[in-house]
Amino acid sequence: MKIFQKGFNYSQDGDGNRLVYHMQGCNLKCPWCANPEGMQCKGTIVSDPEWILESICPHGAISGTKVDRTICVGCKNHECITEHDTKGMYLSYQNYTVDEIVEEVLNNEMMFYDGGGVTFTGGEVTMQFEELLESLKKLKEHRINTAIETNGTHIRTEELFPYVDQLIMDCKLCDPVKHQKYTGGANEEIMKNIRKAAKEHPYFHVRVPLIGGVNNATEDLEAFVRFFKEINGDNVTFEVLSYHEFGKKKWEECGWKYRMTKDAYVDQELVKQFRQMIKDAGLKYKKT
C-alpha cells in the first residue's frame, strides 16, 4: 500500500485515539485540498526548502532553496530521490504490505484503550481498493475498530461497509454542475453512496467542508439541508468543517501553485448559522 503520512490523532478522524494512515492517490482535484502530496496516484516528489541541497540534482534544477520544476518535467532518472536519501527532496509515499500495516496496528493496540482504532484516509482511500479491503478485513479479524474517510466516488464503496465501524464521507456540493467545476469530478456516485450508507451503515458520518466561493451560497446550504433531511436516520450524523489553508505550503513544496485566495475563508457566523440550520432540521450534529 502506498502511504504518504501516518501517525496518531486524537478524536479527529474517528472516535478515540487513532492510528491514521493517509493513502496515496485521489480521483478528485479539489484546489483547497489540505493534503496535496497525496493527490497523484504515482506519487509526487516533494521538496523541503529547509533541507534542500543543490548537489542532489545533476540537472541544475535546484538553485538555493528553489526547484525549477520545468526542468524536473523532462527528468527521467530523478537522481535527487533515487541516488540521494535526504529530507530536501523525497517521494511522497512509502510502500507497506497489508501484513506490515496489520502488524504495526497490533503492536500499537494498547493505544486504543479509549475506543480508538485505525483510520484510513487520504488522498482517497478507495484508489487502492483491494489493499484497503484486505487490510480492513484482517483488522476486523483482530477486532480492531476501523474508520475510513472517503470522498464517496467509488462504485464498490458498499463492499467496505461490513468491515468499517465508522464510515466518514464528504458531501462537498449537491449541485452536480458545481461539483464537477470545483472538484474536477461528478457527484452522481457520491450522492448514491451517501444514500446507500445512510440506509445500510450503522455508523455514518457526513461532512461538509465549507469553502468560500465554492459551496457557501444560500442555495448550496439549503440544498445540503434538503438532501440531509431526505437521507436522515438514527445512524447518521453531520458535521461542517470550515476552510483552512494548512495545505498551502505543501502545494508549493509539490511544485504547484496554490490557487485558493483569502475569499475561501468562510465567515464564522455563517458556519454557525449552517450548523444551526442542520440542528433545526432535526439532524444530529457531531463534531469530530
Ligand SMILES: C[S@@+](CC[C@H](N)C(=O)[O-])C[C@H]1O[C@@H](n2cnc3c(N)ncnc32)[C@H](O)[C@@H]1O
Ligand atoms: C484530505 S480529505 C481525505 C478524505 C477524502 N479524500 C475526502 O475528501 O473526503 C479529509 C478531510 O479533510 C477535509 N479537507 C480537505 N482540505 C480541506 C481544507 N482546505 N479545509 C477544510 N477541510 C478540508 C476534506 O473535506 C475531508 O473531510
Ligand code: SF4
Ligand atoms: S526530479 Fe530531481 S533530479 Fe530530476 S531535475 Fe528535478 S530535482 Fe533534478
Ligand code: SF4
Ligand atoms: S477528494 Fe479529498 S483528497 Fe481528494 S483532492 Fe479532494 S479533499 Fe483532497
